[in-house]
Amino acid sequence: MKRSIFISVFACSGLLTGCFGYPRLVSYPFDPGGRSLNSLASELNPQIAGRYIIFTTDRRGSQDVYLFDRLTSNLVDLPGLNSLDAIASHPSISEDGRYVVFAASRQGRSAIFLYDRETRQSRNLTANLQAEVRNPTISADGTRIAFESTNNGQWDILVYDRFGRPLNIPQDPR
Template sequence: MLTDGRIPFSPARWAGKLCLAGLSLVLLGCSPAGFRTPRPSLTNSGLNSIFPDGEPAFNGDGRYLVFSSARSGSQDIFLYDTVERRLVDLPGLNSSDVAATSPDISADGRYIVYVSNALGKSEIFLYDRETRRIENISSRVPGDVRNPTISGDGRFIAFESNGQGQWHIEIFDRGPAASTRPTSPSSPNADDNP
């Protein structure tokens, strides 16, 4: 100690303090630059929970993130609003006795496509957030189905099926009226088939 009561500079002491400060930041959840990952929520009300969360897919502008999670006792579909930083209700989509996985979402966030075993085997379903209706897309497809994806405008749904003995890609066209984007007769997506 100096005669005026100050402690002299000690590189070893400062190195120890810096190390302790760095460890504190790591333990407090400091994320690397660019990450916006919320910490797991003990109440299961946020993006991450203490249960397995996975299969994330963003809508077109990145506002909505759809994913599957086992946080409610069964595998369900959840929607997270990245702007408001909260889960969005999906009335009628999830059921405690049915597994729902592999979600994808349209560009405007209106339609969610996913796999469910609600009818005893894997099927592709479409959930409309506006009308709260659920539609079975793969009811006429034999065999198993998996990995659905939806076009940005909500018109086309592609998925894999093994009904012909090996996995193939199926494309379901919901018709021009299903598109959330207006089409004109000269547009390459416009046609007369419903």
């Protein structure tokens, strides 16, 4: 059974980047053909950064990452990002829209991928990490990716740069 989730964006001063100084509700129309933000499919994990809304959906029969441009009110092509043999989840996008980070499960193994919209290339950031990973997010400038990992037998937060190198974040900020 397919269900539809109507995605609305609340833009409030101080809560979202690029707000207009007053609270407002932004609604996008439902499109039964799946060419807009809202469709008959499940729309999951929406995230907003600048002009973009990124989310996962099962519109084509597999769970893929979609990108919506709020300025043009159109879906943005992501060539080379989605794969028939992977289940994508929890996408996040840099403020300028160049970098997309997402979790994907392929053959029972989870990984964190970084997609560069300029080069149209995806890179597995966690290929050398022998652990389960989930829930990635990318910094506004696209230089750092944080995600959860079971590397130590529990869920911990790791921070990598966009080249897949772990960053040494001090545990005690004093």
